[in-house]
Amino acid sequence: MSFDQLYNLLDRFVPESIDWIVFTVTALILSLAVINAMVLCTALYTWFERRMLGRFQSRIGPNRWGPFGLLQPIADVIKLLVKEDVIPVVADKAVFTLAPVVLLVPALVVFIVIPFGEQSFLGKLNVGVLFILGVTGVNTLAIIMGGWASRNKYALFGAMRGAAMLISYEVPMALSLIGVIILAGSISLADIVSSQGIFYILVQPLAFLVFMAAASAEMSRAPFDMIESESELGAGYHTEYSGIKYAIFQLAEFMAPLVTAAVATVVFLGGTKGIDPIPGQVWFLLKAFSVVFVLLWVRATWPRLRVDQIMGFAWKGLFPLSVINFFVVAVEMFALQEPDGTVTNQSMMIMVGINWVVMVVSIVVIATVLGQGKLQHKLPPQPSSLANMAASEGD
Amino acid sequence: MAIKTEPITINMGPQHPSTHGVFRLRVTFDGEVVVDVEPVFGYLHRGTEKLAEERTYVQIVTLTDRLDYTASMSNNLAYVRSVEKLGGIEVPERARYLRVICAELQRIASHFISIGFMLQELGAFGTPLMYCFRERERILDLFEMLCGARITLSYMRPGGLIQDAPEDFWPALSILMESMPEYIDDLEGLVTSNEIVLARTRDVGIISPELAVNGSVTGPMLRASGVQWDLRKANPYEVYDRLEFDVPIGYQGDTYDRYLVRVQEMRESLRIIEQCVEQIPEGPIQSEAPFFVRPPVGDVYDSIEAPKGELGFYLVSDGGISPYRCKIRAPSFINLTLLKDMLVGWKLADLVVIFGSTDVVLGEVDR
Numbered sequence: 001m002s003f004d005q006l007y008n009l010l011d012r013f014v015p016e017s018i019d020w021i022v023f024t025v026t027a028l029i030l031s032l033a034v035i036n037a038m039v040l041c042t043a044l045y046t047w048f049e050r051r052m053l054g055r056f057q058s059r060i061g062p063n064r065w066g067p068f069g070l071l072q073p074i075a076d077v078i079k080l081l082v083k084e085d086v087i088p089v090v091a092d093k094a095v096f097t098l099a100p101v102v103l104l105v106p107a108l109v110v111f112i113v114i115p116f117g118e119q120s121f122l123g124k125l126n127v128g129v130l131f132i133l134g135v136t137g138v139n140t141l142a143i144i145m146g147g148w149a150s151r152n153k154y155a156l157f158g159a160m161r162g163a164a165m166l167i168s169y170e171v172p173m174a175l176s177l178i179g180v181i182i183l184a185g186s187i188s189l190a191d192i193v194s195s196q197g198i199f200y201i202l203v204q205p206l207a208f209l210v211f212m213a214a215a216s217a218e219m220s221r222a223p224f225d226m227i228e229s230e231s232e233l234g235a236g237y238h239t240e241y242s243g244i245k246y247a248i249f250q251l252a253e254f255m256a257p258l259v260t261a262a263v264a265t266v267v268f269l270g271g272t273k274g275i276d277p278i279p280g281q282v283w284f285l286l287k288a289f290s291v292v293f294v295l296l297w298v299r300a301t302w303p304r305l306r307v308d309q310i311m312g313f314a315w316k317g318l319f320p321l322s323v324i325n326f327f328v329v330a331v332e333m334f335a336l337q338e339p340d341g342t343v344t345n346q347s348m349m350i351m352v353g354i355n356w357v358v359m360v361v362s363i364v365v366i367a368t369v370l371g372q373g374k375l376q377h378k379l380p381p382q383p384s385s386l387a388n389m390a391a392s393e394g395d
Numbered sequence: 396m397a398i399k400t401e402p403i404t405i406n407m408g409p410q411h412p413s414t415h416g417v418f419r420l421r422v423t424f425d426g427e428v429v430v431d432v433e434p435v436f437g438y439l440h441r442g443t444e445k446l447a448e449e450r451t452y453v454q455i456v457t458l459t460d461r462l463d464y465t466a467s468m469s470n471n472l473a474y475v476r477s478v479e480k481l482g483g484i485e486v487p488e489r490a491r492y493l494r495v496i497c498a499e500l501q502r503i504a505s506h507f508i509s510i511g512f513m514l515q516e517l518g519a520f521g522t523p524l525m526y527c528f529r530e531r532e533r534i535l536d537l538f539e540m541l542c543g544a545r546i547t548l549s550y551m552r553p554g555g556l557i558q559d560a561p562e563d564f565w566p567a568l569s570i571l572m573e574s575m576p577e578y579i580d581d582l583e584g585l586v587t588s589n590e591i592v593l594a595r596t597r598d599v600g601i602i603s604p605e606l607a608v609n610g611s612v613t614g615p616m617l618r619a620s621g622v623q624w625d626l627r628k629a630n631p632y633e634v635y636d637r638l639e640f641d642v643p644i645g646y647q648g649d650t651y652d653r654y655l656v657r658v659q660e661m662r663e664s665l666r667i668i669e670q671c672v673e674q675i676p677e678g679p680i681q682s683e684a685p686f687f688v689r690p691p692v693g694d695v696y697d698s699i700e701a702p703k704g705e706l707g708f709y710l711v712s713d714g715g716i717s718p719y720r721c722k723i724r725a726p727s728f729i730n731l732t733l734l735k736d737m738l739v740g741w742k743l744a745d746l747v748v749i750f751g752s753t754d755v756v757l758g759e760v761d762r
Contacts, residue, residue, distance in 0.1 A: 057525035153405050157427075157743065222518060223591055231413045231516045232747050303591045304518020306744045307427055372593035381646045383623035384604035389642070 003030060034111055042255045043073035049254070049296055056300035077247060085243035088151060095149035100241070100248035103142035106135045107255040114262045115190045115271060116284060128189030129181060132263055133174055136218065139252075140166040143227060143237050146249070150240035158236030161307055162227040165217060168314040169224075173214035175322035176207040179329040180267050183343065183351075193271035197345040201268040202352050206325040206359040208268045210318050215264070216295060217310070219256030223302040224310055261291035317366055324362050328355065402430060409438045413516050413747040416757030420750075427742045432735045439761040447721035452478050452553055452688040455721065460547035462725065463759040465508050468501035468538070469701040471551040476632060477697040477708035478553040482690035485682045490555040491633045492675040496568075497541070497550060498633075498699070499664040499671075503575070504534040505702035506615075506657040509754040513654060514586065516751040517595055523586065530578050533571055540564045554684030565672070572669060579661055587655070596651035600737040600749035603648065610733040613726050614704025616753060619656045620648030626700040638670050650752040657754075687716045694720075703727050703754055723762055727755040 007026045014022055047062065047070055054061025062069035087096055110132055113125050125131060140163055147159020181187050183203065184195040192200075201208045217224035228236035238249045265271060265287040272280030305313065332354065336347035343351075408419040417438035423431040443462065447455045459470040472494055479486060486494075511527030535545040541560055542550040550556055586592055602612065607620040617624055625642040627635040643659035645652025690712040698707030704726025711720040730753050737749050 053521065057521045058529050059525060153403060157405075161427075222520065225518065226744070229518060229744070230520060231518060232744055234412060299520075300522050302519060303514060303589070303595065304744070305591055306595060306742060308742070309594055372590055372597065381621055381644050383644055384621045386604050386608045387622050387624040389623055389625065389629045 003027075006030065030112075035108055038108055038111055038255060038258070039251065041258060042251055043077070044070075045258055045292070046073050046076070046250075046254050048292075049257075052293075052296055053300055056297075080247035080250075081244055083243040083246075085245060086240075088240050090151045091240065092149040092151070095145050096240075097245070099142050099146035099149060100245045100252070102145060103139050104248050104252040104255070106138045106142075107252050107259050109135050110259050111262065113189060114266060115193055116281060126186075126188045129177055129187040129192070129267070132189075133170070133177070136259070137166075137170060139218075142252075146241070147237035150237075152240050154233045154235070155237050155239045158227045158229070158233050158239070162220065162237060164307075165220070165224065165226065165310055165314075168311055169214045169217040169318070172210050172314060172318035172322045173218060175319070175326055176210040176214065177267065179204050179207045179322075179325045182326075182329050182333055185342065189266050189271075193266055193273065195342075196270045196273060197343075198348045198352065199268065199270040199273075203348055204268075204325060204329060204355055206321055206355065206362065207329075208264070209359070209363075210322045210325065211264060211268065212260075212291075212294070214314075214318055215260040216298065217314070219253070219260060221257065221295060222299040223304050225299075225304055226307060226310060229304060257292050257295050258288070260295065261288040264288075264291050312370070317370055321362055321366060324358065325355075328358050400425065407746075413751065414757075415512065415751070415755055418755070418757055418760070420746075422738075422743075422746065424743065427744075429738050429741055429743070429746055432738045432746075434731060434734055436731075436757070436760050439757045441762070443762045444721050444723060447718060449717060451686075451716045452482075452690075452718065453686060455718070456551065457547070457549050460549055461758055462723065462762060463505075463701065463703060463706075463727065463756045464546060465756055466501045466505040466702045467546060467548040468497040468550060469505075469699065469706060471548065472498050472633075473697070473699045473701060473706040474708050475551045475553050476699060477695055477710050478688060478690070480697050481693065481695040481710050481712055482553065482684075482688050484554045484684045484688070486555055487679045487682055488634075488676050489559075489678040490680040490682075492671050493556055493560060493680065494551060495633050495635065495638070496668050496671045496675075497538070499667045500534050500537060502664045502702045503661045504531045505754075506661050507531040507534075509657055509702075509751075510582070510586075510654060513650075513748065513751045513754075514592075516747045517592060523582075526582070530575070537564065537567055537571065540567060552681065552684070553688050555679070555681035557681075559680045568668075568672065572665060572672075575665055576662065579658065579665075583658060587658070593651065595745075595748060596654065596752075597649055598647075599650045599745050600741060600752065601647055601649045602733055602737060606733060606736060607648065610729075610736075612704070612730050612733060614700070614702070614730065615653055615656045615660060616648075616704065616730050618642065619645035619652035621645060626698060626705055630698075632697075632699055634671070634674075635667075637674065638667050640667050650749055653752045653754075689714060689716055698724065701726055703756070703759070704730055725759040725762060727753075727757075727759040728762075731755060731760065 003026060006029065007022060010022045010026055011019070050072070051061040051069070062072040065071040065075050087093055113128050113131050143162040143166070144159050147155040147162070180192060180200055183200065184192040186192060186195070220227040233239070238246060241249055265284060269287040272284045274280060274283030332351050333343070336350060337343055402423045402425050404421060404423045406419060407422055408414040409417040414420070419435040419438065421433040421435060422429055443458050447458055450458070456471055456474060459474040460467040462470045478484070507527040507530055511524035514523035515521070538548055539545050541564060542548050542557060602616070602620050604620045604622050607617050607622060621644050623642050623644050628642055640663045643656050643663065645656050692712055692714045694709065694711040696707055696709040698705045705724065706726055707724035709722040709724070710718045713719040734750070734753070738746055741749065
């Protein structure tokens with residue numbers, strides 16, 4: 001149900017002079033619904049992530065409270081709520097308090113424009129992609145705020161790394177989405193969904209890979225989790241946070257994969273499209289779920305890159321790849337589009353063929369240039385002459 | 396325009412997830428780059444050497460368990476060998492073989508911890524560590540069969556062992572021996588050619604052979620630098636002279652070589668155990684050493700190749716039931732001497748990995 005529908009429904013019962021009240025009430029109801037749904041989803045997701053991580057790590061994971069430990073998130077929240085909320089004496093109190101909120105709000109706001117059905121909660125927003133890119137960019141600010149205001153060196157390290165990394169990775173992420181925008185001919189998310197005769201993951205596999213890599217950096221998950229990097233910085237930018245503020249940081253952090261999964265589902269996996277008897281919403285959830293699982297899989301298994309390597313990967317690896325994709329799609333569109341600017345499914349099939357070849361070739365080239373290569377050592381190592389074990393054997 | 400910057404000093408530790416216990420590094424950073432390191436230790440000092448002067452020779456065995464708590468067997472072995480050398484105590488053949496089996500099992504367990512934590516510090520949070528710990532558990536299960544304890548074992552005594560291995564130990568050991576090579580292959584398949592692991596560890600934290608020898612570094616760290624030096628070969632103790640094994644070395648002494656040397660050493664340890672199981676004779680496991688050992692007046696130094704390097708005990712006897720002085724040469728402590736040479740110029744993220752690759756245990760560093 002979108003904003004317009006709800007507004008019209010309520011508008012029938014009240015005189016026209018107090019329309020603003022209806023407007024406010026509608027907005028409140030909607031935001032309440034979205035926030036609660038999202039927080040609940042995130043709570044469930046934390047349970048899922050911890051259970052799955054447990055499986056990956058050959059242990060069990062939380063299984064004490066509720067069936068299969070399903071109530072574990074509630075226990076966690078209660079624990080964090082009753083903890084003392086410590087604000088360091090030297091901290092900048094206003095900024096320190098604001099930072100968790102600034103991190104959480106963009107994640108929630110993005111969900112307003114995701115088309116879960118025919119349209120999103122806000123109705124047909126015609127600048128969906130732009131809105132998402134703009135709003136998610138705010139989390140850089142939140143991390144800087146948190147790190148700077150805590151007056152902690154570890155937090156500052158995390159924040160500075162975060163600023164550099166998040167800004168860098170926004171470029172390939174936006175560029176990878178441009179290919180989709182060219183193909184769909186619109187920046188409205190609903191139009192992108194409806195234009196996907198063939199899912200764009202097939203038409204533009206390169207864009208999808210770049211998007212996933214850039215997005216996992218944007219939400220600072222492994223292998224790009226250097227903002228927090230437990231083994232180096234303790235907890236990174238939220239080192240000094242405790243209690244409810246820490247809970248909000250964690251909430252925002254766990255919400256990020258859900259946001260990414262939702263966006264990837266809409267842009268690359270055809271959103272609510274699916275085979276008919278099953279409703280679109282179910283398809284949406286299934287697709288988002290599989291994206292979340294892939295992100296989790298990567299997180300559970302991969303080591304972390306170093307700061308300079310992460311920046312190098314963004315500018316030397318993902319940036320050229322996204323430009324290649326953008327360029328190839330633009331040329332293809334120029335050659336294959338119909339007079340009215342749309343693309344038929346047949347032309348898309350041609351694109352699929354070309355783009356997969358382009359993807360494989362470009363990734364192989366980039367990987368050869370940037371990668372570590374195979375071990376060059378052919379000969380066994382030569383023992384140094386500094387210590388001669390054979391000589392002392394005779395003693 | 397050059398922006399004015401100033402170095403930032405951070406206390407890493409004593410409460411820090413990557414310091415392997417309670418180690419403190421006062422690190423000065425220029426941005427992310429390490430410009431100066433000053434290690435501060437002693438947070439886990441328990442006065443082991445002084446406590447040893449107040450205890451009988453047998454009681455000290457329990458103190459040695461707590462030095463390098465990931466390799467109690469090796470500590471036990473190093474200590475009892477010193478006492479036996481000091482007191483001229485004979486050790487039965489079967490006990491010698493069992494000691495070697497235990498020491499090599501302990502080496503595998505210790506290297507599992509080292510590799511697991513190194514990967515943990517690389518950022519692969521939890522998973523590799525848990526895989527390594529799962530296999531280590533199986534070795535600890537074997538130790539439990541031998542002496543009832545899993546970590547602080549106290550299995551060895553001057554003159555032998557506390558008890559013979561039970562009947563079920565040998566089949567359990569052979570099951571482990573069968574499955575372990577496969578597991579090490581799996582680990583290598585996941586880690587050795589991983590792109591990120593290579594990017595993070597190759598050419599990072601290099602120790603040249605000259606530097607390593609000058610810093611009297613021992614163990615896998617020395618061998619990773621290309622110096623082929625292993626006390627098991629250079630000064631064979633127990634039954635190592637009858638066993639066939641290679642001493643793996645690395646190419647250039649970077650973090651990656653240290654990892655590779657450890658993996659290869661685990662394979663060599665399996666080879667050694669296999670031969671020991673074939674050769675082990677029947678017989679007693681304890682010679683007729685008195686409970687209160689009274690070695691003659693004198694002093695002795697004996698060392699073995701512990702998982703971390705050369706572990707030595709220098710004992711001085713005044714003829715009484717407890718040593719007059721007990722000095723421990725702890726490999727972890729001495730391997731840390733090159734910390735500054737390894738770390739300066741690398742980044743914060745490399746710092747934890749290089750420090751992890753030195754494989755220190757704070758129980759041994761602080762003693």
